[in-house]
Amino acid sequence: MPEKTKLSIKTVGESVLARKVREVPAVTDEHRRLLSAMAQVMYEVKGVGLAAPQVGIEESLAVIDIGTGLYKLVNPRIVSRRGRQSMEEGCLSVPGIGVRVRRSRSVVVESLDENGKPLRIEAEGLLATVFQHELDHLNGTLIVDRASVIERLRFKKALVALKNRTRTAQDQT
Numbered sequence: 001m002p003e004k005t006k007l008s009i010k011t012v013g014e015s016v017l018a019r020k021v022r023e024v025p026a027v028t029d030e031h032r033r034l035l036s037a038m039a040q041v042m043y044e045v046k047g048v049g050l051a052a053p054q055v056g057i058e059e060s061l062a063v064i065d066i067g068t069g070l071y072k073l074v075n076p077r078i079v080s081r082r083g084r085q086s087m088e089e090g091c092l093s094v095p096g097i098g099v100r101v102r103r104s105r106s107v108v109v110e111s112l113d114e115n116g117k118p119l120r121i122e123a124e125g126l127l128a129t130v131f132q133h134e135l136d137h138l139n140g141t142l143i144v145d146r147a148s149v150i151e152r153l154r155f156k157k158a159l160v161a162l163k164n165r166t167r168t169a170q171d172q173t
């Protein structure tokens with residue numbers, strides 16, 4: 001990524017959001033710059049998490065901050081899960097659509113940090129949901145993919161409108 005390139009958020013309908021990312025073989029300065037840039041974008045738009053595909057990058061990188069501290073994650077994966085919870089979730093890539101998603105109530109995540117050191121994070125409640133949401137992005141899964149059949153009906157029109165808007169924006173570039 002050229003240093004001065006401003007990251008822009010991809011929205012539903014762009015194929016990068018539906019693809020699985022590749023693992024990062026070694027954490028480089030470029031990854032560190034990217035993670036910082038992603039955190040900056042996340043704070044600017046007042047999000048609580050951002051995954052690399054959301055800025056068009058197909059590598060296993062994500063940032064998370066629910067107000068309790070910033071996590072910069074490289075190759076994160078969930079190694080254990082417990083319990084169930086469901087929360088109404090929003091997504092910067094699916095603006096205007098909220099989806100109630102059933103997820104694990106607590107998760108243990110293993111990841112590398114921005115220096116390539118192993119991290120182990122135990123998360124529960126909102127933080128657990130955000131981890132699962134961001135890791136879903138790395139597998140090409142969006143909240144709308146996790147919605148129930150009934151919920152899909154509720155936001156179907158809005159989703160079609162969003163995808164059309166994405167398509168039009170792509171045609172213009």
Ligand code: ZN
Nearest residue numbers: 090091092093
């Ligand atoms: Zn999201």
